[in-house]
Amino acid sequence: MYKTNIVYTGIDFNSVDLDVKNSTYQMDFYLWFRSQKRVDASDIEFINSVDSFQKLQTDKAIVEETVALDNAIKDLGEELTYKAYRVKAGFKAQFYFRDYPFDKQILAVQFLHRKLTRNNLIYVVDFVGIGETTKQGILAKLERNNVFSSISDWKIKGANFFQNIMDNESTLGNPNLFRANSHLKYSRFNAVIEIKRNTLGFITKNLLPLLFLVGISYLIMFLPFDENAVIAISGTLMAVVFFHLSLASGLPDGISYAVVLDYAFYVIYGLIIFQLLLVVIAQRETIKENEIVLKRIVLMGRVVYPIVFLISFMSIAYIYGGVRLFPVQSRSTSEISQIASQNRTAPKTTDEKVTLTFEAWRIASIDKINRVLAVFTAEHPNITVKIQPVGVEWYTPMLEFQLENGIAPDVFYLRPFSRSQPLFEAGYLEPLGNLPGLKENFDLPARQPWLSENGESYAVPFRTISHGIYYNLDIFKELNLAVPTTWEALLTTAQAIKKAGYLPFANGIKTGVAASELIFMNLAPNFIGGREGRQKYESGERCFDDEHVVAAFQAVADLAPFLPDNPEKISLEQSKQLFLQGKVAMFIDHSLSISAFAQGKPDFKLGIFAMPAPKGQSEYVTYHPDFGIGLNAASKHKEEAKLLLEWLTKPETGELLSNEFPGFFTMHKKTPVLRNKYARDFLALNEGRETDVRWAFPKLMDSSPNGKALMQKNTEAVIMGQKTPQEAAEALQDGLAQWFKPAQRCIRK
Secondary structure, X not given: OOOOEEEEEXXXXXXXXXEHHHOEEEEXXXXXXXXEOOOOOOOEEEOOEOOOOEEOOHHHOOEEEEEOOOOOOOOOOOOEEEEEEEEEEEEEOOOOOOOOOOOEEEEXXXXXXXXXXXXXXXXXXXXXXHOOOOHHHHHHHHHXXXXXXXXXXXXXXXXXXXXXXXXXXXXXXXXXXXXOOOOXXXXXXXXXXXXXXXXXXXXXXXHHHHHHHHHHHHHHHHOOOOHHHHHHHHHHHHHHHHHHHHHHOOOOOOOOOOOHHHHHHHHHHHHHHHHHHHHHHHOOHHHHHXXXXXXXXXXXXXXXXXXXXXXXXXXXXXXXOOOOOOOOOOOOHHHHHHHHHHHHHOOOOOXXXXXXXXXXXXXXXXXXXXXXXXXHHHHOOOEEEEEEEOOXXXXXXXXXXXXXOOOOOOEEEEOOHHHOHHHXXXXXXXXXXXXXXXXXXXXXXXXXXXXXXXXXXOOEEEEEEEEEEEEEHHHHHHOOOOOOOOHHHHHHHHHHHHHOOOEEEOOOOOOHHHHHHHHHHHHOHHHHOHHHHHHHHHHOOOOOOOHHHHHHHHHHHHHHHHOOOOHHHOOHHHXXXXXXXXXXXXXXXXXXXXXHHHHHOOOOOEEEEOOOOOOOOOOEXXXXXXXXXXXXXXXXXXXHHXXXXXXXXXXXXXXXHHHHOOOEEOOOOOOXXXXXXXXHHHHHOOOOOEEEOOOOOOOOOOOOOOHHHHHHHHHHHHHOOOOOHHHHHHHHHHHHOOOOHXXXXXXXO
8 A cells, every 4th residue: 555645736937948950948937846744746857858867956946845734735634845946957859840830849848756656646736826727828827928938930829737657667676566567657747838830920031032933933934935044944943942951951950751841842843843844845946936836835834833833832721821711610419410309209228238437526425426327327227327536626627638638538527618618629528509408408598608609518507506695593583683685784784793792794715715706706796787797897898997896895895894803714614613603693605505504403593595785786696507517529438428418408307416416406497396495495596586607707717817816816805904995896907907808998987
């Protein structure tokens, strides 16, 4: 048995200098490790450094300290060590030039521990420290930091951080590995940047003179075919040869294959030789004397030359330049409409035993999920669904890695909006627009979080979460308080509770989601106007520092005096325990806590009411889609997986799920019959009120700083008295304007 140490690892790039000629690059970056104190995680070697297997100088750390555990890292009973380094080193790669000058290259930093195998240590990407969780976000960060400012000939096309395994077949003489068919396996950390040559810049800078030579060569076809023409064509040919050699000199020595640029020159050589051949033929006496034949030769040259040139270079542009002669349509449900139609009347079954793998991230819910899936298996005895539970906080990057490397399960949870849409656009997810039952049982708002830009469905809506305020009925009854129905009444009620010696709200803000999701995004819809108001910010019709956003942050400021003392020290779990003790009147939260409160067995009566809106304004409930279920486009069992997904679309399945998971609600058109009283109370909040998702998730999570992080940071600052509501709103606007185009062009009133 081994004890495996997890090391949170991150890289921030400062600059990159490229030496294409030698297939090397100089990198300047910050590198950090966060691990248990007894682990020397920084004892690494870079496996692709110019000086092979260069060791990190561990005594050169710019920061080395013991850090306190917070809510982002689970307390394992040990202190954590944090080390940061600034690394300036040369790295090498096997550059691939066959597509030159349309080539893409991979710049990587790869390292592993010098001594410890993956049994003892695994490097995990520190997405918390890096501040980005998607490839798009990492790419945007590199661009903002001008990492490639010194290399104008290249553009950054992609970036990714991931961990994989390096397998060493050597036993190193270890007797325990003899005859065991065992290898030494090391956890390898990879930071990869994909770059693409600036083709337009290359053509403008290097190939315009060549085009002039080609033009001059063609104009010779309109001159007399005499000895002067032969001399002119020969001179043009020599000029093209020398030009070819000068461009080829920019490539590394020893390349034994032809590149795209070579083939382009071969076409030009062929045209010039063809032209020279026509002139030579035209010099023959018999041809000179036959005017008709001579005209045909000249005409052939004038026509064939440009046609071959244009066809050749349009082909190159089509293959390498991203030019498309015809519109390309992505896969759509229309291609499988016939199959879907057949499925509606007679769903396919198979006599073969099939096991579907289903990846889910809520490990504590596995027994309940299996109980639900047992009903499906009873209906389809030849299909077994095997749950693959994961406890990874950064689920989407892990799933993306699985899909890229062909190791993803058949079906899996998908987060909503932009946190899953790139996976569909990349072709990893099966389109589901014609899945039987999907459109029939889910309306457009329910399907919207898992729709592509073209309106294609790629997941079955699975579960949603409601938001509201839990309250202690006993305290309210003792103080003769009514449930507040306006924001002003809520503040008056909180003041009365505080005056009576009770704490009005149990909410602390140490846990990040407590400030952003439970407080700000819970109350914000009532101040910005729900879905319609949110969409005005997303379109640029409103700025994020207008009077509505200031009012939302003012509401946060109004709540601050009614929160516990030192709220920055109280985590979400501690807030729940504080409320369960019965000395706190209210707790702003979501429906997921229903099960936790039931297990806590409070000795008081519990009630739930909606977050109230200011007097005279419409009320909105934050009703947020948590996740859907997607299908791996590379699954070997698509038909069986679609049977599972079709079963999930049924209203009776939704009701089964809602009762197994009180606090999660299915998104079917038909309202489920719920056994849990508190779940019924939460669902009843939607009656007479409009609903909307958490504000930041549809459009504001695509880059950094993302909307959720900004809302969290500024909500905390307002609660702690570090910012005024106006300053918080301005910080939200300024942060989003760094990358969100509607915020850059929004209309100020």
